[in-house]
Amino acid sequence: MLNSGAVKGGNSTTTFKHQRIRNLPVGAATITDGFWSPKLEVLRNVTAHDVLNKFESDGALRNFDFVSEGKGGYHSGEPWFDGLIYETIRGISDILAVRRDEALDRRVDAIIEKVARAQRAVGDGYINTYTLLDRPNQRWGDNGGNLRWQHDVYNAGCLVEAGVHHYKATGKTTLLVVAVRFANHMSELMGPPPKRNIVPAHSLPEEALLKLHQLAVDEPELAGAMNVPFEAQAYLELVTFWIGNRGRFEDRPAWGEYAQDHKPVLEQDEAVGHAVRATLLYTGLTALHLATGQENYLETAKKLWDNIAYRKSHISGGVGAVHEEEKFGRDYELPDNGYLETCAAVGMGYFSWNLFLATGEGRYIDALENIVYNILLAGRSMNGHKYFYENPLVSNGGHNRWEWHSCPCCPPMIVKMLPELSAFIYACDEGGAFVNLYIEGEAGMEIGGMGVKLAQRTAYPWDGSVDLSVSPEREARFQVRLRIPGWCGKHVIRVNGEAAEYRVDNGYAVLERQWTPGDVIRLELDMPVDLIEAHPNVTTHANKVAIKRGPMLYCLESMDNERYAIKRGMAQYTRESLNKGKGLKRQLPERPAFETEFVKDFFDGAVIVRTQDADNDELLAIPYPYWNNRSRGAMNIWLQYEKPSGLEGWENRLYRKVPAGPDGSN
Secondary structure (H helix, E strand, C coil), X not given: CCCCCCCCCCCCCCCCCXXXXXXXCCCCECCCCCCHHHHHHHHHHHHHHHHHHHHHHHCCCHHHHHHHHCCCCCCCCCCCHHHHHHHHHHHHHHHHHHCCCHHHHHHHHHHHHHHHHHHHHHCCCCCCHHHHXXXXXXXXXXXXXXXXXXXXXXXXXXXXXXXXXXXHHHCCCHXXXXXXXXXXXXXXXXXXXCCECCCCCCCCHHXXXXXXXXXXXXXXXXXXXXXXXXXXXXXXXXXXXHHHCCCCCCCCCCCEHHHCECCCHHHCCCCCCEHHHHHHHHHXXXXXXXXXXCHHHHHHHHHHHHHHHHHCECCCCCECCECHHHECCCCCCCCXXXXXXXXXXXXXHHHHHHHHHHHCCHXXXXXXXXXXXXXXXXXXXXXXXXXXXXXXXXXXXXXXXXXXXXCCCHHHXXXXXXXXXXXXXXXXXXXXXXXXXXXXXEEEEEECXXXXXXXXXXXXXXXXXXXXXXXXXXXEEEEEEEECCCCCCCEEEEECCEECCCEEECCEEEEEEEECCCEEEEEEECCCEEEEEECCCCXXXXXXXXXXXXXXXXXXXXXXXXXXXXXXXXXXXXXXHCCCCCCCXXXXXXXXXXXXXXXXXXXXXXXXXXXXXXXXXXXXXXXXXXXXXXCCCCEECCEECCCCCCCCCCCCCCEEEECCCCCCCC
């Protein structure tokens, strides 16, 4: 197993004691490609400031001033707004870990001072502005309160996670002190008798407290620097209690399936209830395995992930099909207009990442990649200041990104995950390196006590060619593991121009050899246009297919494919070749032919796909995350395609390729 070591400033990543795979710090890998670099600059320069500006306009920051002044006042926004502010700070901390930004740093410092001043005014470590201002005698849901609504524990978890990330990214303890005081307050209050049976009604605090636990293990000397108790074991015991006491209702309300509180966690094998709460609980459950090494936590987490991945995930990676209670549906209940909250997909992404750290299996990165490219990107407009709460796979024109929302929980989740992208690209263990995502840039890591530099050159996701230079400090033997994505049917690997010897294990091509500085691996991933069908049990997708190319899902937009699209946009169709009023509900021929084109000025560049429907009318498909950026029109993913499919060959699959094209294959 791998031990972690925190680095003061510039490393906001936590590495737990019992990880099988070692993650790299945020910022250890640079990103220099033409796909992600412009989007990350928009995050830094537009989105981060936009989210803070809008919370400020909502009065969410003023709530802390009311508390610190001690004169009462009204609470602005929903009860969980404190948590959303902390989540935004966590994400900005990761932005700062990649590259210093004085303007963002000053803004965050000013907010932290407001939070710290409010906590000092309260006096005992507790800080939740909604409860303090709106129902001051109902902490933790007491005296007729409602903990599920008040979000006391959830907000505390967001604060703790932000405190850890901010300290590790900047070296400042200003927010960490606030977080530790609140964590100590909860540790003294919650737990087995005589302590109180209080568990999070909205998960996230589980993993957050485990990050604090690991920081206390790594840097116990911080107790003196902060002048507060800093006890790793107390935080671990609190999370163990939270996980263990779900489904046990002595002296507390039962939150039911909605909050995954219907039975003990280790007895759960189906994902139910509120999808954001669920995926964040499962993320924390996996992190508890990473922190303790206990296999029962991992086995339960894997069962729950399998249930979601192979029964309850949409083709885009979105989860949470049902609008009512924002919850998972039944197995195979995956309607085109499913709810698919951005936050739930981000939670599933973190769950998948933690399972990769526990197992080294590529299928978890397959899921993460799908979410990152098709939901995380769709959740924010290309200009950086409009957002999707829901991500359905069909729209009649009434679903559009909003400038802001009465429940703006999704923008902070986008701000959290996007800056961590660099930490997902590579990983390592004592035997070698993992290349998880194909993104141009460089990274350094340590393998067997020796520094190794990896550098990618690629136009992925638009092109499947990847050049990876491998430069150890000296000639040495170790493994380089290249993920072969689940969508890829054919691939070729060469080293220094010659065919490479390798084996495939857990979704990775494993190249083990004596590496010399400057060796170059060429990976060619075949990237045709594929038609994807859903499991026959998904009745809403019967005789339908979707278009994918590489990791990218495609869709039809009305501005390119309806009558009024003549001479507009990229679709230069004549009236005779247009769709004759069929809209976006199109039938594909048995063997459609596809043409692809990289359009340099389609935002920051993208590959579009052209084909013809069964009536020889033109169709133009664009990458799904780019939709609703040019117009407020209709959109559709699933196309009619008469090809019956049996129930064979669907083990551990929810979607698969179908034959297409002149040669009958994708």
